[in-house]
Amino acid sequence: MKQVFIKTTLILLLVGSLMACQENGDYKEAMKDGAYQISAQTKLTDVMIHDIFSPPVASRIYAYSSIAAYEVAVLADSSYQSMMGQLNGFEKTNFDTSVEIHYPLASLAAYYKVATALIFSEEMMNAHYNTALKEIKSKGIPSKVFENSLALGESVGQHVLDYTKKDNYHQSRSFEKYTIRNDPGSWQPTPPAYMEGIEPHWSKIRTLTLDSANQFISAPPTVFSSDSSSQFFSEAKEVFNIVSNLTKEQKDIAFFWDCNPYKMNVKGHVMFAEKKITPGGHWMGIAGISSKTANLDWKGTSEALAMTSIALFDGFIACWDEKYRSVVIRPETYINRFIDEDWLPVLQTPPFPEYTSGHSVVSNAAAETLTHLFGDSFHFVDSTEVAYGLPIREFNSFRLAAEEAAISRLYGGIHYMPAIVNGATKGTHVGNHLLAKVKTRKDENNSAIAAKSEEIK
Template identity: 75%
Template sequence: MKNTFHKFLLTLFVFAGLIACHDNSDYQEIITDGSYQTAAQIRLTNVIIHDIFSPPVASRIYAYPSIAAYEVAVLADPQYKSLMGQLNGFEPVDFNTEGEIYFPLASLAAYYKVATALIFSEEMMNTHKESAFKEIRSKGIPKKVFNRSLQLGEEVADHVIAYSKKDNYHQSRSFEKYTVSNAPNTWQPTPPAYMEGIEPHWNKIRSFVLDSASQYKTDPPTEFSSDKNSQFYKEAEEVFVTTQNLSTEQKDIAMFWDCNPYKVNVKGHVMFAEKKITPGGHWMGIAAISAKTAGQDWKGTAETLAMTGVALFDGFIACWDEKYRSVLIRPETYINKYIDEEWLPLLQTPPFPEYTSGHSVISNAAAETLTELFGEPFHFVDSTEVAYGLPIREFDSFRQAAEEAAISRLYGGIHYMPAIVNGATKGQKVGHHVLGRVSTKNENLAKVEKQ
């Protein structure tokens, strides 16, 4: 009987010890860097590719979850300044932060909930979330803290989701489709899929910081002409000649920055899609890589992804505003008609008008924002495309990467030079506007911390 009682006490002590180990009060170091949010973003990228969202829509799907994750970082650290009251229509609210909260987990919970609300394949995101939360819980965070943290994250997410619902996106799903014109200077659907024009009303989506979609209206494209002595013909001929004489390096650059989620392959009578990352997804990948390279903690990572998301989102709005104003013919259509009917671009032409280059606009908008955050020079290894069968590329600054992304569209046979040059200028202006309108630091507190 005595031995039985001793065994009972021993079992009780062991059980108590297991509980103590599982619910460890010293849990603050479970999440220190941005690796969990980066993993969530990679998963979101995979879902965006799986669901085949267009580049503009993808920028929306990246931006809102990143904003939600950042708003939790604001609650965790008074040095950070809320985007509420700074972004168009993002009204300030007070969140309930009572009780013991593990803010890195709350930030992650906010990200997952908003991301899941914006996609089709919700189960793909939920499965990833459950795996991440199970891992975090197993590292010793007390159950009460765990649940309270999720509660706060979902509260923040609900506010961001409500904000997203007022950006005119859902209304725009019922807007009329683009009607193709027979005018010789206008965009025509291109082979092999001859897809309709994507997101012709994207300029009606509420921007984050731009006063209007046309705030940085670009000069009109070169006047259309089929005359061999005209400037427009020369610009098309430049595309034709360049693509006929590409170096291996130039081909590699074009392929690296292709980022066309609509690439369609044709073999005999079979047509199938090749799934790729979007241009915005590529730059969100660069943002995550840069945060890790700089050794940022989870709060700094959230800031980086949120600011990059805002810049990309507004960049697409500004770019698409011009695309469907000028509705300019693509090089593939023009060259086949007036120069060489057998010519094919290195890259498949995306299904929307030519002017201005989306890569040029959004890459430069993101580059200006990231340069403000990390400075220049800043060496980073861009491994974003490795998962899609392409090698890494290295850059010494974000502006260098943006310049390469822009010129890649000439190498690919996708754009004339004015769309690239003027698009880059537009993107820089959008980036500077974002930085002029949005502040993520409470400067006085930051100065105190430095002292």
Template identity: 75%
Template sequence: MKTLFPKFLTAVWMVLLAFSCKEKTDYQSAITDGSYQIAAQLKLTDVIIHDIFSPPVASRIYAYPSIAAYEVTALADPQYQSLMGQLKGFEKASFDTSGEIYYPLASLAAYYKVGTALIFSENLMKEHKEKAFAEIKEKGVPEDVFERSVKLGEEVGAHVIAYAKKDNYHESRSFEKYTVKNDPNTWQPTPPAYMEGIEPHWNKIRPFTMDSASQFKVAPPTPFSTEPGSQFYKEAEEVFTTVKNLTKEQSDIAYFWDCNPYKVNVKGHVMFATKKITPGGHWMGIAAIASKTANADWKKTSEALAKTSIAIFDAFIACWDEKYRSILIRPETYINKYMDEDWLPLLQTPPFPEYTSGHSVASNAAAETLTSVFGEPFHFVDSTEVAYGLPIREFDSFRQAADEAAISRLYGGIHYMPAIVNGSEKGKNVGNNLIANIKTSKAELQPVTSKN
């Protein structure tokens, strides 16, 4: 009996220890992939659509929450490098990581904290957060760990919000609206809503990775001319002819990449709007799809979303800098005035100048960035537009998708080819600049040593 009792106690202790370890392992492994952050991003997209934010502003709303979520990743895993000190104006800060922290939850808390601060319909994000947090709590996260994790995430989020407040966005809300010029080569508001020019001062927003908004200037647009046979006339004629002879595939491509956040419809005397995802929102959706396709864990997912959002943000700054420098007339205005007054583009013309193409710049910046994260070839099924009544499309690389997004603007009748070609070049430069200067892996920061 003297030998059996200690053995009995040892057995009980081992069972209790195993049960204790199992409980800890269960909750620690409850979130392994990026599904919760992707769900939060999808909700943010819904709110962006609901609140009708323009493409440039939407790019800002995607970027800062993604950066906050990634900063928690950098705290969680020493293999990841913080963006503090790398992004323009993003000052370094330290955070208390003592005590047990559930980092996937902290990352999510950071995302919700920042995302909610940048929108109008805060209650929609708060409700989504509460539901997600309740689900995570049910996975067995101890109360003290839960609270400590949320606190850390919100502290990181607060630091990112303070960073965002210094990007000149709030000041730009009081800048002068764009005044339409009388010059025949300049942009004019287009039907049916004849909306004013959106974000004419977006080049004054602080970029993340570029020296300035004009760092990647491209060649100016083709000299304006109304003479038949001139180069500009030929470019307009190409748009005119392409739209009149579209194949079904070309129409499908145009509609798939339309991404017009506020399409005005007119039926008789009734005017109403159709709200959809922005171009940046489409590419953030692709980044999420790519993360799932690659079976990325939550840390890799946060890296992909952060880098993609940074690329898109800078792309819109670079693109808008050119738009309101050249202030070029849209094909619809030119063709109606000098070729055919009854001609209509397939897609509704967006309310800002033509050159360069926003889709071309943003898509190529995102594609270069995503290729640096996931490689090439990379087959993925783009189901981003299914929620808006469009079918899926499949691609074998992000660059292939970017090429299609760019040419879709010719098919839609809203851009001349130089805006597409030169816009694509600008976007690639933005993306490659990010890749060269922003490092998310500690290994990328190690100096190269000679083997000699």
């Protein structure tokens, strides 16, 4: 009995000692990397695929959720700079940090607060959040600190949600639908679903950094003509010829960057949607992969996700502004009318006008931002599409990845070259404007991530 008592006492002392260590601050080491931030984003992507959000709307959800997480990093580390006062209409406010807070947990709480409020399937996001909280509780964070952290995350998240309410999104839900024009050169719905034009008023959404949706207006598209000697016919014939003679590599590239959440399949009399990631979701995946590759902590990860999401958000607004101004006919429609009535593109044509290419704009906007953060020659393995049945692709820079994403739309048969080239230019302007307007580090050069990236090469 004496030995049993001694062993029991020793066990209790050991447990008490471990708890004391946790109470003395060992728990502060928990969640130091960006794993929980990346996991939350991955789940958000899954939910948005389930809910079938359009690419522009998905970019809005990514942006506000990521901004909320980043703003907690600012409170945790004085070397970071708040986006309040830098983003359009994002008013400054103060948060109570006088109590002890576990900031990585607060950042996660802010992310889930905003993300859950902006999606449809809240129960899916809440279930993922609750599972994460149970795991985090086991890391020994004192109950009071745990509660303080969730409260701060709630407060920051609510401030961001208040910010979302003034961006004209909810008002735009009641705007009129796009009216199909009768002129032969304008966009028409395409098979198999002949869906109406998506988000025709997206240019009216408040930008985050751009002065206006048309700040970087593109050169006018090629003048429409059905004449076989015209420039427009030549551009359409280029699409026709490329698609008719694709190499395996070109076809692989087209499918890798497809990112079409609207893909409809027809079997007999049944039509059903094949749910896919959006182009913004793909680039947010790249931002997460790069953060992990660079061994960033949770603050650096939050910074990378926030900056990338802002580039995507403004990129979509700038792109959609041009799409519904020029309303250019898609290659599928043109080629079927004037070249070959039986021709089909490799990829399913998305339900909105052709000019400029959305992939070209947002990919280049994101690439400029990520290049600034991680460096010009950053090698990464893009496994974003593995979950959707596609293999990995490797890139030696973000700009090379953006270049491939842009040209993939020609290989897919859904864009003419001017939309790709001019879209890439627009995206580069959007990304550089963001970097000029928003500073996330007090030293104003955001050099910390790029320097760390150089170390791991």
